[in-house]
Amino acid sequence: MSVKPIKDLSKLCVHTITTKSWSIEEAGERYEAAGVKGISVWRQYLEGRNIAQAGERLSNHGLEVVSLVRGGFFPSVSSTERKKALDDNRKAIEEAAALGAPMIVLVCGADPGQSLATSRAQIQAGIEEVLPFAMEHGVKLAIEPLHPMYADTRSAVNTMEQANDMAEAIASEYVGIAADVYHLWWDPHLEKEIERCGKKGNLLAFHICDWNSPTVDLLNDRGLMGEGCINIKEIRSWVEEAGFSGFNEVEIFSDRLWAMDQQEFLDKIVKSYYDC
Amino acid sequence: MSVKPIKDLSKLCVHTITTKSWSIEEAGERYEAAGVKGISVWRQYLEGRNIAQAGERLSNHGLEVVSLVRGGFFPSVSSTERKKALDDNRKAIEEAAALGAPMIVLVCGADPGQSLATSRAQIQAGIEEVLPFAMEHGVKLAIEPLHPMYADTRSAVNTMEQANDMAEAIASEYVGIAADVYHLWWDPHLEKEIERCGKKGNLLAFHICDWNSPTVDLLNDRGLMGEGCINIKEIRSWVEEAGFSGFNEVEIFSDRLWAMDQQEFLDKIVKSYYDC
Numbered sequence: 001m002s003v004k005p006i007k008d009l010s011k012l013c014v015h016t017i018t019t020k021s022w023s024i025e026e027a028g029e030r031y032e033a034a035g036v037k038g039i040s041v042w043r044q045y046l047e048g049r050n051i052a053q054a055g056e057r058l059s060n061h062g063l064e065v066v067s068l069v070r071g072g073f074f075p076s077v078s079s080t081e082r083k084k085a086l087d088d089n090r091k092a093i094e095e096a097a098a099l100g101a102p103m104i105v106l107v108c109g110a111d112p113g114q115s116l117a118t119s120r121a122q123i124q125a126g127i128e129e130v131l132p133f134a135m136e137h138g139v140k141l142a143i144e145p146l147h148p149m150y151a152d153t154r155s156a157v158n159t160m161e162q163a164n165d166m167a168e169a170i171a172s173e174y175v176g177i178a179a180d181v182y183h184l185w186w187d188p189h190l191e192k193e194i195e196r197c198g199k200k201g202n203l204l205a206f207h208i209c210d211w212n213s214p215t216v217d218l219l220n221d222r223g224l225m226g227e228g229c230i231n232i233k234e235i236r237s238w239v240e241e242a243g244f245s246g247f248n249e250v251e252i253f254s255d256r257l258w259a260m261d262q263q264e265f266l267d268k269i270v271k272s273y274y275d276c
Numbered sequence: 277m278s279v280k281p282i283k284d285l286s287k288l289c290v291h292t293i294t295t296k297s298w299s300i301e302e303a304g305e306r307y308e309a310a311g312v313k314g315i316s317v318w319r320q321y322l323e324g325r326n327i328a329q330a331g332e333r334l335s336n337h338g339l340e341v342v343s344l345v346r347g348g349f350f351p352s353v354s355s356t357e358r359k360k361a362l363d364d365n366r367k368a369i370e371e372a373a374a375l376g377a378p379m380i381v382l383v384c385g386a387d388p389g390q391s392l393a394t395s396r397a398q399i400q401a402g403i404e405e406v407l408p409f410a411m412e413h414g415v416k417l418a419i420e421p422l423h424p425m426y427a428d429t430r431s432a433v434n435t436m437e438q439a440n441d442m443a444e445a446i447a448s449e450y451v452g453i454a455a456d457v458y459h460l461w462w463d464p465h466l467e468k469e470i471e472r473c474g475k476k477g478n479l480l481a482f483h484i485c486d487w488n489s490p491t492v493d494l495l496n497d498r499g500l501m502g503e504g505c506i507n508i509k510e511i512r513s514w515v516e517e518a519g520f521s522g523f524n525e526v527e528i529f530s531d532r533l534w535a536m537d538q539q540e541f542l543d544k545i546v547k548s549y550y551d552c
Contacts, residue, residue: 158464162464187424188434213428214494215425215428216494218491
Protein backbone atom coordinates (compact mmCIF):
# COMPACT_ATOMS: atom_id res chain seq x y z
CA MET A 1 0.00 0.00 0.00
CA SER A 2 1.39 3.38 -0.98
CA VAL A 3 -0.71 6.35 0.01
CA LYS A 4 0.07 10.04 0.10
CA PRO A 5 -0.56 11.54 3.53
CA ILE A 6 -3.25 14.20 3.72
CA LYS A 7 -1.42 17.50 4.09
CA ASP A 8 -4.20 20.03 3.72
CA LEU A 9 -7.96 20.41 3.45
CA SER A 10 -8.10 21.07 -0.28
CA LYS A 11 -9.93 17.78 -0.91
CA LEU A 12 -12.14 17.81 2.19
CA CYS A 13 -15.84 17.84 1.44
CA VAL A 14 -18.61 17.55 4.03
CA HIS A 15 -22.17 16.39 3.42
CA THR A 16 -24.78 18.75 4.87
CA ILE A 17 -26.48 15.77 6.55
CA THR A 18 -23.28 15.24 8.56
CA THR A 19 -23.93 18.44 10.51
CA LYS A 20 -27.61 17.70 10.49
CA SER A 21 -29.02 20.60 12.49
CA TRP A 22 -27.29 23.33 10.48
CA SER A 23 -29.14 25.05 7.67
CA ILE A 24 -27.29 25.26 4.38
CA GLU A 25 -26.49 28.90 5.16
CA GLU A 26 -24.95 28.05 8.52
CA ALA A 27 -23.13 25.05 7.05
CA GLY A 28 -21.69 27.30 4.32
CA GLU A 29 -20.33 29.79 6.82
CA ARG A 30 -18.99 27.24 9.26
CA TYR A 31 -17.44 24.95 6.65
CA GLU A 32 -15.60 27.94 5.16
CA ALA A 33 -14.35 29.02 8.58
CA ALA A 34 -13.11 25.49 9.27
CA GLY A 35 -11.21 25.35 5.99
CA VAL A 36 -13.47 22.82 4.29
CA LYS A 37 -13.36 23.16 0.51
CA GLY A 38 -16.23 21.06 -0.77
CA ILE A 39 -19.87 20.54 0.13
CA SER A 40 -22.35 17.87 -0.88
CA VAL A 41 -25.87 19.11 -0.46
CA TRP A 42 -28.76 16.93 0.67
CA ARG A 43 -31.96 18.03 -1.02
CA GLN A 44 -33.94 18.78 2.12
CA TYR A 45 -31.51 21.64 2.86
CA LEU A 46 -32.67 23.40 -0.32
CA GLU A 47 -36.34 23.42 0.60
CA GLY A 48 -37.84 26.90 0.44
CA ARG A 49 -34.64 28.33 -1.09
CA ASN A 50 -33.89 29.83 -4.46
CA ILE A 51 -31.53 27.05 -5.47
CA ALA A 52 -29.34 29.07 -7.83
CA GLN A 53 -28.81 31.68 -5.12
CA ALA A 54 -28.02 28.97 -2.57
CA GLY A 55 -25.37 27.64 -4.95
CA GLU A 56 -23.92 31.10 -5.46
CA ARG A 57 -23.73 31.66 -1.75
CA LEU A 58 -21.78 28.42 -1.29
CA SER A 59 -19.44 29.48 -4.05
CA ASN A 60 -18.91 32.80 -2.27
CA HIS A 61 -17.83 30.79 0.76
CA GLY A 62 -15.14 29.19 -1.38
CA LEU A 63 -17.01 25.89 -1.39
CA GLU A 64 -17.19 23.65 -4.42
CA VAL A 65 -20.50 21.86 -4.70
CA VAL A 66 -19.43 18.24 -5.12
CA SER A 67 -22.78 16.49 -5.39
CA LEU A 68 -26.48 16.69 -4.77
CA VAL A 69 -27.77 13.91 -2.54
CA ARG A 70 -29.86 12.00 -3.41
CA GLY A 71 -31.70 10.60 -6.40
CA GLY A 72 -32.61 7.00 -7.10
CA PHE A 73 -35.19 4.78 -5.40
CA PHE A 74 -36.27 3.51 -8.81
CA PRO A 75 -37.71 0.06 -8.00
CA SER A 76 -41.24 -0.59 -6.91
CA VAL A 77 -43.86 -3.27 -7.38
CA SER A 78 -46.13 -0.38 -8.37
CA SER A 79 -45.74 1.15 -11.83
CA THR A 80 -47.26 4.38 -10.47
CA GLU A 81 -44.51 4.56 -7.86
CA ARG A 82 -41.86 3.83 -10.47
CA LYS A 83 -43.18 6.71 -12.58
CA LYS A 84 -43.15 8.99 -9.55
CA ALA A 85 -39.53 8.03 -8.92
CA LEU A 86 -38.59 8.99 -12.48
CA ASP A 87 -40.29 12.37 -12.03
CA ASP A 88 -38.50 12.91 -8.75
CA ASN A 89 -35.16 12.07 -10.35
CA ARG A 90 -35.82 14.60 -13.10
CA LYS A 91 -36.59 17.17 -10.41
CA ALA A 92 -33.33 16.30 -8.67
CA ILE A 93 -31.47 16.76 -11.94
CA GLU A 94 -32.97 20.24 -12.33
CA GLU A 95 -32.03 21.05 -8.74
CA ALA A 96 -28.46 19.86 -9.29
CA ALA A 97 -28.14 21.96 -12.42
CA ALA A 98 -29.54 25.04 -10.63
CA LEU A 99 -27.25 24.49 -7.64
CA GLY A 100 -24.17 23.94 -9.78
CA ALA A 101 -23.68 20.34 -8.65
CA PRO A 102 -21.94 18.24 -11.29
CA MET A 103 -23.51 15.00 -10.12
CA ILE A 104 -26.29 13.35 -8.18
CA VAL A 105 -25.65 10.43 -5.85
CA LEU A 106 -28.12 7.63 -6.51
CA VAL A 107 -29.40 5.54 -3.63
CA CYS A 108 -30.81 3.14 -6.13
CA GLY A 109 -33.66 1.61 -4.13
CA ALA A 110 -35.18 -1.84 -3.66
CA ASP A 111 -38.65 -3.16 -3.01
CA PRO A 112 -38.93 -6.08 -0.56
CA GLY A 113 -42.07 -7.16 -2.40
CA GLN A 114 -40.13 -8.33 -5.45
CA SER A 115 -36.88 -10.13 -6.20
CA LEU A 116 -33.54 -8.37 -6.09
CA ALA A 117 -33.06 -9.26 -9.75
CA THR A 118 -36.27 -7.41 -10.63
CA SER A 119 -35.26 -4.42 -8.52
CA ARG A 120 -31.87 -4.40 -10.20
CA ALA A 121 -33.45 -4.42 -13.65
CA GLN A 122 -35.75 -1.57 -12.65
CA ILE A 123 -32.79 0.43 -11.37
CA GLN A 124 -30.95 0.10 -14.66
CA ALA A 125 -34.10 0.91 -16.63
CA GLY A 126 -34.75 3.94 -14.42
CA ILE A 127 -31.24 5.31 -14.86
CA GLU A 128 -31.45 4.81 -18.62
CA GLU A 129 -34.82 6.55 -18.67
CA VAL A 130 -33.61 9.74 -16.96
CA LEU A 131 -30.15 9.72 -18.52
CA PRO A 132 -30.97 11.93 -21.56
CA PHE A 133 -32.46 14.52 -19.19
CA ALA A 134 -29.33 14.36 -17.03
CA MET A 135 -27.10 14.83 -20.08
CA GLU A 136 -29.12 17.85 -21.25
CA HIS A 137 -28.54 19.39 -17.85
CA GLY A 138 -24.86 18.46 -17.65
CA VAL A 139 -25.43 16.41 -14.49
CA LYS A 140 -23.79 13.02 -13.93
CA LEU A 141 -25.45 10.16 -12.09
CA ALA A 142 -23.39 8.28 -9.52
CA ILE A 143 -24.59 4.79 -8.58
CA GLU A 144 -23.76 4.22 -4.92
CA PRO A 145 -23.49 0.55 -4.01
CA LEU A 146 -25.02 0.22 -0.55
CA HIS A 147 -24.15 -2.23 2.23
CA PRO A 148 -25.98 -5.57 1.93
CA MET A 149 -27.87 -4.74 5.13
CA TYR A 150 -29.82 -2.22 3.03
CA ALA A 151 -30.75 -4.67 0.26
CA ASP A 152 -34.37 -4.92 1.37
CA THR A 153 -35.50 -1.33 0.83
CA ARG A 154 -32.61 1.02 0.08
CA SER A 155 -30.56 -0.53 -2.66
CA ALA A 156 -30.42 -3.76 -4.61
CA VAL A 157 -26.92 -2.71 -5.76
CA ASN A 158 -24.74 -3.91 -2.91
CA THR A 159 -21.20 -4.37 -4.17
CA MET A 160 -18.71 -2.48 -6.25
CA GLU A 161 -18.82 -5.35 -8.71
CA GLN A 162 -22.56 -4.93 -9.26
CA ALA A 163 -22.19 -1.18 -9.63
CA ASN A 164 -19.38 -1.70 -12.15
CA ASP A 165 -21.48 -4.19 -14.09
CA MET A 166 -24.37 -1.74 -14.24
CA ALA A 167 -22.30 1.33 -15.10
CA GLU A 168 -20.52 -0.60 -17.85
CA ALA A 169 -23.81 -1.92 -19.22
CA ILE A 170 -25.22 1.61 -19.39
CA ALA A 171 -21.93 2.83 -20.85
CA SER A 172 -22.40 6.59 -20.65
CA GLU A 173 -19.87 9.13 -19.48
CA TYR A 174 -22.77 10.58 -17.49
CA VAL A 175 -23.15 7.45 -15.36
CA GLY A 176 -20.55 6.36 -12.84
CA ILE A 177 -20.10 5.24 -9.25
CA ALA A 178 -19.87 6.77 -5.78
CA ALA A 179 -17.72 4.52 -3.56
CA ASP A 180 -18.41 4.77 0.18
CA VAL A 181 -16.10 2.99 2.60
CA TYR A 182 -18.99 2.30 5.00
CA HIS A 183 -20.81 0.19 2.44
CA LEU A 184 -17.83 -1.54 0.89
CA TRP A 185 -15.04 -2.06 3.43
CA TRP A 186 -15.85 -5.74 4.13
CA ASP A 187 -15.72 -6.85 0.46
CA PRO A 188 -12.76 -9.13 -0.39
CA HIS A 189 -12.98 -7.99 -4.03
CA LEU A 190 -12.91 -4.28 -3.23
CA GLU A 191 -9.40 -3.45 -4.38
CA LYS A 192 -9.87 -5.24 -7.69
CA GLU A 193 -13.28 -3.68 -8.33
CA ILE A 194 -12.07 -0.15 -7.50
CA GLU A 195 -9.23 -0.64 -9.95
CA ARG A 196 -11.71 -1.82 -12.59
CA CYS A 197 -13.96 1.17 -11.87
CA GLY A 198 -11.10 3.60 -12.34
CA LYS A 199 -9.90 1.95 -15.54
CA LYS A 200 -13.35 2.30 -17.06
CA GLY A 201 -13.51 5.97 -16.05
CA ASN A 202 -16.45 5.32 -13.74
CA LEU A 203 -15.14 6.42 -10.35
CA LEU A 204 -16.99 9.66 -9.65
CA ALA A 205 -17.00 10.05 -5.88
CA PHE A 206 -15.41 8.79 -2.67
CA HIS A 207 -17.23 8.90 0.68
CA ILE A 208 -15.63 8.36 4.07
CA CYS A 209 -16.70 7.67 7.65
CA ASP A 210 -16.12 4.66 9.91
CA TRP A 211 -17.75 1.43 11.12
CA ASN A 212 -18.28 1.36 14.88
CA SER A 213 -17.88 -1.80 16.95
CA PRO A 214 -20.46 -2.35 18.18
CA THR A 215 -22.84 -0.67 15.75
CA VAL A 216 -26.09 -0.09 17.62
CA ASP A 217 -28.31 1.16 14.80
CA LEU A 218 -28.50 0.01 11.19
CA LEU A 219 -28.80 3.53 9.83
CA ASN A 220 -27.65 6.22 12.22
CA ASP A 221 -24.60 4.89 13.99
CA ARG A 222 -21.77 5.61 11.61
CA GLY A 223 -18.47 6.52 13.15
CA LEU A 224 -16.16 9.48 12.75
CA MET A 225 -13.06 8.49 10.81
CA GLY A 226 -10.68 6.72 13.19
CA GLU A 227 -13.37 5.62 15.64
CA GLY A 228 -14.05 2.33 13.91
CA CYS A 229 -12.42 -0.57 12.11
CA ILE A 230 -12.30 0.61 8.49
CA ASN A 231 -8.82 1.03 7.03
CA ILE A 232 -9.76 4.24 5.22
CA LYS A 233 -6.16 4.97 4.29
CA GLU A 234 -5.83 1.69 2.46
CA ILE A 235 -9.09 2.15 0.56
CA ARG A 236 -8.11 5.75 -0.28
CA SER A 237 -4.84 4.42 -1.68
CA TRP A 238 -6.79 2.06 -3.96
CA VAL A 239 -9.09 4.87 -5.06
CA GLU A 240 -6.17 7.18 -5.83
CA GLU A 241 -4.23 4.45 -7.61
CA ALA A 242 -7.35 3.97 -9.71
CA GLY A 243 -6.92 7.56 -10.89
CA PHE A 244 -9.40 9.33 -8.64
CA SER A 245 -8.39 12.86 -7.68
CA GLY A 246 -11.68 14.28 -6.43
CA PHE A 247 -12.90 15.13 -2.96
CA ASN A 248 -12.92 12.93 0.12
CA GLU A 249 -16.52 13.39 1.20
CA VAL A 250 -17.36 13.02 4.86
CA GLU A 251 -20.84 11.53 5.14
CA ILE A 252 -21.77 10.55 8.69
CA PHE A 253 -25.22 9.69 10.02
CA SER A 254 -25.00 9.39 13.78
CA ASP A 255 -27.55 10.08 16.46
CA ARG A 256 -24.65 10.23 18.90
CA LEU A 257 -22.56 12.71 16.92
CA TRP A 258 -25.59 14.78 15.88
CA ALA A 259 -26.34 15.23 19.59
CA MET A 260 -22.95 16.93 20.06
CA ASP A 261 -22.33 20.62 19.59
CA GLN A 262 -21.99 20.61 15.79
CA GLN A 263 -19.08 23.06 15.72
CA GLU A 264 -17.18 20.79 18.06
CA PHE A 265 -18.11 17.85 15.77
CA LEU A 266 -16.87 19.74 12.70
CA ASP A 267 -13.59 20.46 14.47
CA LYS A 268 -13.26 16.74 15.19
CA ILE A 269 -13.94 15.94 11.54
CA VAL A 270 -11.18 18.26 10.40
CA LYS A 271 -8.76 16.88 12.97
CA SER A 272 -9.45 13.23 12.19
CA TYR A 273 -9.38 13.92 8.44
CA TYR A 274 -5.58 14.26 8.50
CA ASP A 275 -5.26 10.65 9.62
CA CYS A 276 -7.48 9.22 6.87
CA MET B 277 -36.79 -22.74 -10.26
CA SER B 278 -38.09 -26.18 -9.48
CA VAL B 279 -38.66 -26.95 -5.83
CA LYS B 280 -40.47 -29.76 -4.13
CA PRO B 281 -43.16 -28.50 -1.78
CA ILE B 282 -42.68 -29.31 1.89
CA LYS B 283 -45.18 -32.05 2.69
CA ASP B 284 -44.21 -33.10 6.19
CA LEU B 285 -41.98 -32.20 9.10
CA SER B 286 -39.39 -34.92 8.55
CA LYS B 287 -36.71 -32.34 7.72
CA LEU B 288 -37.71 -29.67 10.23
CA CYS B 289 -35.03 -28.85 12.78
CA VAL B 290 -35.24 -26.08 15.37
CA HIS B 291 -32.32 -24.39 17.13
CA THR B 292 -32.72 -24.24 20.89
CA ILE B 293 -31.92 -20.52 20.79
CA THR B 294 -35.06 -20.02 18.68
CA THR B 295 -37.25 -20.85 21.68
CA LYS B 296 -34.84 -19.06 23.93
CA SER B 297 -36.53 -19.38 27.32
CA TRP B 298 -37.03 -23.15 27.15
CA SER B 299 -34.50 -25.44 28.77
CA ILE B 300 -33.21 -28.26 26.61
CA GLU B 301 -35.55 -30.63 28.48
CA GLU B 302 -38.60 -28.49 27.77
CA ALA B 303 -37.51 -27.92 24.17
CA GLY B 304 -37.14 -31.69 23.70
CA GLU B 305 -40.65 -32.39 24.94
CA ARG B 306 -42.31 -29.58 23.08
CA TYR B 307 -40.47 -30.11 19.80
CA GLU B 308 -41.49 -33.77 19.85
CA ALA B 309 -45.12 -32.87 20.56
CA ALA B 310 -45.08 -30.38 17.66
CA GLY B 311 -43.72 -32.99 15.25
CA VAL B 312 -40.26 -31.44 14.90
CA LYS B 313 -37.68 -34.06 13.94
CA GLY B 314 -34.32 -32.34 14.41
CA ILE B 315 -32.71 -30.15 17.04
CA SER B 316 -29.58 -28.01 16.94
CA VAL B 317 -28.30 -27.38 20.41
CA TRP B 318 -26.69 -24.15 21.54
CA ARG B 319 -23.98 -24.84 24.08
CA GLN B 320 -25.43 -22.74 26.89
CA TYR B 321 -28.38 -25.14 27.05
CA LEU B 322 -26.00 -27.91 28.08
CA GLU B 323 -24.57 -26.09 31.08
CA GLY B 324 -24.83 -28.11 34.26
CA ARG B 325 -26.03 -31.20 32.36
CA ASN B 326 -24.54 -34.59 31.78
CA ILE B 327 -24.16 -34.08 28.05
CA ALA B 328 -24.41 -37.72 27.00
CA GLN B 329 -27.63 -38.08 28.98
CA ALA B 330 -29.00 -34.89 27.46
CA GLY B 331 -28.32 -36.33 24.02
CA GLU B 332 -29.99 -39.60 24.91
CA ARG B 333 -33.05 -37.78 26.18
CA LEU B 334 -33.35 -35.90 22.89
CA SER B 335 -33.04 -39.17 21.04
CA ASN B 336 -35.84 -40.61 23.17
CA HIS B 337 -37.98 -37.70 22.00
CA GLY B 338 -37.39 -38.84 18.42
CA LEU B 339 -35.14 -35.87 17.79
CA GLU B 340 -32.01 -36.11 15.68
CA VAL B 341 -29.26 -33.82 16.95
CA VAL B 342 -28.27 -31.91 13.82
CA SER B 343 -25.52 -29.66 15.12
CA LEU B 344 -23.92 -28.11 18.15
CA VAL B 345 -23.81 -24.31 18.03
CA ARG B 346 -21.29 -22.79 18.16
CA GLY B 347 -17.55 -22.97 17.79
CA GLY B 348 -15.28 -20.51 16.04
CA PHE B 349 -14.21 -17.01 17.09
CA PHE B 350 -10.65 -17.86 16.14
CA PRO B 351 -9.19 -14.41 15.31
CA SER B 352 -7.73 -12.03 17.82
CA VAL B 353 -4.90 -9.51 17.97
CA SER B 354 -3.90 -11.36 21.14
CA SER B 355 -2.11 -14.70 20.80
CA THR B 356 -3.39 -15.61 24.29
CA GLU B 357 -6.96 -15.11 23.12
CA ARG B 358 -6.31 -17.12 19.97
CA LYS B 359 -5.02 -19.97 22.12
CA LYS B 360 -8.08 -19.72 24.37
CA ALA B 361 -10.28 -19.97 21.29
CA LEU B 362 -8.54 -23.16 20.19
CA ASP B 363 -9.09 -24.66 23.63
CA ASP B 364 -12.73 -23.66 23.56
CA ASN B 365 -13.19 -25.23 20.14
CA ARG B 366 -11.65 -28.47 21.38
CA LYS B 367 -14.09 -28.34 24.30
CA ALA B 368 -16.95 -27.82 21.84
CA ILE B 369 -15.79 -30.82 19.84
CA GLU B 370 -15.86 -32.98 22.98
CA GLU B 371 -19.34 -31.68 23.79
CA ALA B 372 -20.57 -32.43 20.28
CA ALA B 373 -19.20 -35.97 20.47
CA ALA B 374 -20.80 -36.54 23.88
CA LEU B 375 -24.12 -35.12 22.71
CA GLY B 376 -24.11 -37.12 19.49
CA ALA B 377 -23.98 -34.06 17.24
CA PRO B 378 -22.28 -34.83 13.91
CA MET B 379 -21.10 -31.26 13.42
CA ILE B 380 -20.33 -27.92 15.01
CA VAL B 381 -21.39 -24.66 13.40
CA LEU B 382 -18.50 -22.21 13.31
CA VAL B 383 -19.14 -18.52 13.78
CA CYS B 384 -15.63 -17.87 12.64
CA GLY B 385 -14.92 -14.55 14.35
CA ALA B 386 -13.17 -11.29 13.50
CA ASP B 387 -11.18 -8.73 15.43
CA PRO B 388 -11.77 -5.07 14.53
CA GLY B 389 -8.24 -4.32 15.67
CA GLN B 390 -6.71 -6.06 12.67
CA SER B 391 -7.39 -6.40 8.95
CA LEU B 392 -10.01 -8.74 7.60
CA ALA B 393 -7.28 -10.53 5.66
CA THR B 394 -5.45 -11.25 8.92
CA SER B 395 -8.63 -12.42 10.61
CA ARG B 396 -9.36 -14.67 7.64
CA ALA B 397 -5.89 -16.21 7.81
CA GLN B 398 -6.31 -16.82 11.54
CA ILE B 399 -9.67 -18.48 10.95
CA GLN B 400 -8.20 -20.91 8.48
CA ALA B 401 -5.21 -21.59 10.73
CA GLY B 402 -7.55 -22.14 13.68
CA ILE B 403 -9.71 -24.61 11.82
CA GLU B 404 -6.65 -26.50 10.61
CA GLU B 405 -5.29 -26.58 14.14
CA VAL B 406 -8.38 -28.20 15.70
CA LEU B 407 -9.21 -30.38 12.69
CA PRO B 408 -7.29 -33.50 13.79
CA PHE B 409 -9.09 -33.35 17.15
CA ALA B 410 -12.44 -33.00 15.36
CA MET B 411 -11.63 -36.00 13.15
CA GLU B 412 -10.67 -38.13 16.14
CA HIS B 413 -14.06 -37.33 17.63
CA GLY B 414 -15.98 -37.85 14.39
CA VAL B 415 -17.28 -34.27 14.45
CA LYS B 416 -17.44 -32.10 11.32
CA LEU B 417 -16.81 -28.36 11.31
CA ALA B 418 -19.22 -26.18 9.36
CA ILE B 419 -17.98 -22.73 8.39
CA GLU B 420 -20.96 -20.37 8.46
CA PRO B 421 -20.50 -17.30 6.27
CA LEU B 422 -22.04 -14.39 8.17
CA HIS B 423 -23.72 -11.29 6.80
CA PRO B 424 -21.26 -8.47 6.02
CA MET B 425 -22.82 -6.41 8.82
CA TYR B 426 -21.04 -8.79 11.21
CA ALA B 427 -17.60 -8.44 9.61
CA ASP B 428 -16.24 -6.31 12.44
CA THR B 429 -16.47 -8.77 15.32
CA ARG B 430 -18.43 -11.91 14.43
CA SER B 431 -17.03 -13.23 11.17
CA ALA B 432 -14.54 -12.19 8.55
CA VAL B 433 -16.07 -14.86 6.30
CA ASN B 434 -19.01 -13.04 4.75
CA THR B 435 -19.97 -14.73 1.52
CA MET B 436 -20.54 -18.22 0.25
CA GLU B 437 -17.64 -17.66 -2.14
CA GLN B 438 -15.22 -16.99 0.73
CA ALA B 439 -16.50 -19.99 2.65
CA ASN B 440 -16.08 -22.16 -0.45
CA ASP B 441 -12.55 -20.85 -0.98
CA MET B 442 -11.66 -21.65 2.60
CA ALA B 443 -13.29 -25.09 2.72
CA GLU B 444 -11.61 -26.05 -0.54
CA ALA B 445 -8.24 -24.80 0.69
CA ILE B 446 -8.55 -26.90 3.84
CA ALA B 447 -9.80 -29.82 1.75
CA SER B 448 -11.00 -32.18 4.45
CA GLU B 449 -14.22 -34.16 4.48
CA TYR B 450 -14.53 -32.93 8.07
CA VAL B 451 -14.79 -29.28 7.03
CA GLY B 452 -17.75 -27.87 5.15
CA ILE B 453 -20.25 -25.03 5.16
CA ALA B 454 -23.48 -24.06 6.91
CA ALA B 455 -25.55 -21.86 4.57
CA ASP B 456 -28.00 -19.50 6.30
CA VAL B 457 -30.48 -17.56 4.18
CA TYR B 458 -30.34 -14.59 6.57
CA HIS B 459 -26.67 -14.02 5.90
CA LEU B 460 -26.63 -14.81 2.21
CA TRP B 461 -29.91 -13.85 0.54
CA TRP B 462 -28.65 -10.55 -0.92
CA ASP B 463 -25.65 -12.06 -2.74
CA PRO B 464 -25.92 -12.02 -6.55
CA HIS B 465 -23.53 -14.99 -6.72
CA LEU B 466 -25.46 -17.13 -4.27
CA GLU B 467 -26.93 -19.66 -6.68
CA LYS B 468 -23.60 -20.25 -8.36
CA GLU B 469 -21.72 -20.56 -5.07
CA ILE B 470 -24.27 -22.95 -3.58
CA GLU B 471 -23.92 -25.11 -6.66
CA ARG B 472 -20.14 -25.05 -6.29
CA CYS B 473 -20.43 -25.93 -2.61
CA GLY B 474 -22.60 -28.93 -3.36
CA LYS B 475 -20.35 -30.15 -6.17
CA LYS B 476 -17.37 -30.13 -3.84
CA GLY B 477 -19.32 -32.03 -1.19
CA ASN B 478 -19.07 -29.14 1.25
CA LEU B 479 -22.72 -28.29 1.92
CA LEU B 480 -23.31 -29.50 5.47
CA ALA B 481 -26.23 -27.44 6.78
CA PHE B 482 -29.06 -25.15 5.74
CA HIS B 483 -30.50 -22.52 8.11
CA ILE B 484 -33.73 -20.62 7.56
CA CYS B 485 -35.51 -17.56 8.92
CA ASP B 486 -36.44 -14.24 7.29
CA TRP B 487 -35.25 -10.64 6.86
CA ASN B 488 -37.69 -8.10 8.27
CA SER B 489 -38.32 -4.75 6.63
CA PRO B 490 -37.54 -2.70 8.53
CA THR B 491 -34.98 -4.53 10.63
CA VAL B 492 -34.70 -2.65 13.91
CA ASP B 493 -31.78 -4.47 15.52
CA LEU B 494 -28.60 -5.81 13.94
CA LEU B 495 -28.67 -9.03 15.91
CA ASN B 496 -32.04 -9.88 17.40
CA ASP B 497 -34.64 -8.90 14.84
CA ARG B 498 -34.77 -11.89 12.53
CA GLY B 499 -38.15 -12.72 11.08
CA LEU B 500 -40.21 -15.88 11.09
CA MET B 501 -40.22 -17.48 7.65
CA GLY B 502 -42.71 -15.59 5.48
CA GLU B 503 -42.58 -12.38 7.47
CA GLY B 504 -39.78 -10.87 5.48
CA CYS B 505 -38.36 -10.50 1.99
CA ILE B 506 -36.18 -13.60 1.59
CA ASN B 507 -37.25 -16.01 -1.12
CA ILE B 508 -36.51 -19.06 1.02
CA LYS B 509 -38.16 -21.42 -1.43
CA GLU B 510 -35.84 -20.33 -4.21
CA ILE B 511 -32.73 -20.69 -2.07
CA ARG B 512 -33.96 -24.08 -0.82
CA SER B 513 -34.33 -25.16 -4.44
CA TRP B 514 -30.70 -24.21 -5.10
CA VAL B 515 -29.55 -26.06 -2.00
CA GLU B 516 -31.49 -29.19 -2.94
CA GLU B 517 -30.34 -29.04 -6.54
CA ALA B 518 -26.81 -28.90 -5.14
CA GLY B 519 -27.48 -32.31 -3.59
CA PHE B 520 -28.32 -31.32 -0.05
CA SER B 521 -30.86 -33.56 1.64
CA GLY B 522 -30.37 -32.65 5.29
CA PHE B 523 -32.53 -30.68 7.71
CA ASN B 524 -34.00 -27.23 7.24
CA GLU B 525 -32.89 -25.62 10.49
CA VAL B 526 -34.98 -22.81 11.92
CA GLU B 527 -32.65 -20.37 13.65
CA ILE B 528 -34.36 -17.17 14.73
CA PHE B 529 -33.04 -14.52 17.12
CA SER B 530 -35.83 -12.09 17.84
CA ASP B 531 -36.59 -10.02 20.91
CA ARG B 532 -40.10 -9.65 19.54
CA LEU B 533 -40.72 -13.36 18.97
CA TRP B 534 -38.95 -14.39 22.19
CA ALA B 535 -41.42 -12.15 24.06
CA MET B 536 -44.32 -14.26 22.74
CA ASP B 537 -45.64 -17.37 24.40
CA GLN B 538 -43.04 -19.83 23.08
CA GLN B 539 -45.51 -22.61 22.41
CA GLU B 540 -47.52 -20.21 20.26
CA PHE B 541 -44.27 -19.25 18.53
CA LEU B 542 -43.38 -22.90 17.89
CA ASP B 543 -46.85 -23.48 16.41
CA LYS B 544 -46.25 -20.53 14.09
CA ILE B 545 -42.88 -21.97 13.08
CA VAL B 546 -44.47 -25.29 12.14
CA LYS B 547 -47.26 -23.57 10.23
CA SER B 548 -44.98 -21.24 8.29
CA TYR B 549 -42.54 -24.06 7.58
CA TYR B 550 -44.87 -25.61 5.02
CA ASP B 551 -44.59 -22.47 2.87
CA CYS B 552 -40.79 -22.38 2.86
